[in-house]
């Protein structure tokens with residue numbers, strides 16, 4: 001032991017000139033590194049400052065600056081829902097348990113009744129255009145909008161937005177004692193709008209099947225998360241959707257096609273893409289006309305992303321596994337200044353959970369996970385994506401830094417009464433949480449989804 005110590009000492013001494021050199025080299029390298037880091041953070045802060053300055057000229061930010069703090073008053077213990085407590089084995093139910101329980105006394109906070117409904121037939125002139133996330137939303141005829149798990153396509157030819165989503169206007173029941181709450185397939189609804197607030201019901205554009213039990217769209221099956229894109233080469237509108245059986249074991253995607261945005265869509269087929277199980281999914285059309293399918297696979301443990309064929313009717317062999325082992329679903333992709341972003345949820349059935357934002361330079365990955373994009377509300381709001389689940393992110397024409405985050409506030413006790421949570425989403429400024437692979441240096445701009453009880457797009461935003 002002593003010998004070894006001695007030896008180390010002497011060897012250190014015998015290279016003393018060299019070690020002084022290497023010591024000063026180390027010190028200077030450290031100083032260099034510190035200077036580079038300092039310079040980097042200065043530039044970064046400057047950029048951030050610029051982004052804020054730029055953003056403050058931006059009409060939407062006027063609204064965003066008023067980030068709301070929402071505090072739900074939790075009922076005293078005695079008033080807690082007995083059913084929610086029972087479900088928790090007598091333990092104190094959480095706010096999420098209360099949220100899921102239709103007999104809970106605080107349910108109206110999450111699912112306000114018809115009296116507070118919004119929409120063109122209901123709103124006073126000074127309320128027109130205001131989004132109230134979670135309230136009943138009525139179409140131009142005064143009926144609640146039925147377009148769950150939906151997505152929006154902007155049609156350049158008609159300069160119109162089309163909202164496609166699940167029509168869940170049926171009875172909620174459980175096919176099996178332990179099965180998920182469900183509604184029979186009715187079809188895919190389509191609504192049209194020029195301003196994203198006032199929606200005209202275009203009807204059911206893909207109809208469920210009543211009698212043929214072998215048909216994918218037979219009412220006893222599952223049709224979720226329909227999304228539509230337009231193919232410039234074939235001049236067709238193509239719809240992709242999640243197709244399943246009542247036990248979610250078929251785990252496939254379905255494809256339908258139409259000559260018109262408002263249908264009718266002809267159902268073509270379903271498949272397991274690349275032979276893999278596929279549940280929550282979405283499609284994304286890039287600026288270069290290429291389109292992609294993204295789906296949760298391997299029992300929701302990872303996502304797969306695949307290039308579609310030129311006609312958008314099938315997947316190509318080009319597929320990448322992303323976010324492996326992260327157990328994410330409900331993907332919503334968008335692009336900002338050449339970078340791809342995605343919001344996903346965790347996998348907790350109809351119950352809400354925390355959203356995550358992800359970013360990538362190439363849509364095929366690698367994708368990096370950033371933090372929770374939700375801002376405002378209170379802690380439980382942010383931890384539950386404002387009691388909702390992502391479905392789509394809508395780019396706003398004329399407002400390149402702003403998007404609308406579309407989410408579903410599922411009501412598993414009465415799925416037809418699930419609500420829409422639409423909130424402003426911006427990209428910009430510094431990421432505020434350390435990222436996964438870059439030692440805390442933010443490579444991507446922060447994605448922020450702001451809670452607002454009430455908000456509106458700036459007047460004339462379409463012309464901005």
Ligand code: DGJ
Pocket residue numbers: 149180224225280329330348349350389
């Ligand atoms: C979560 C998914 O995101 C929904 O689309 C739906 O499939 C539910 N699970 C069913 O429990």
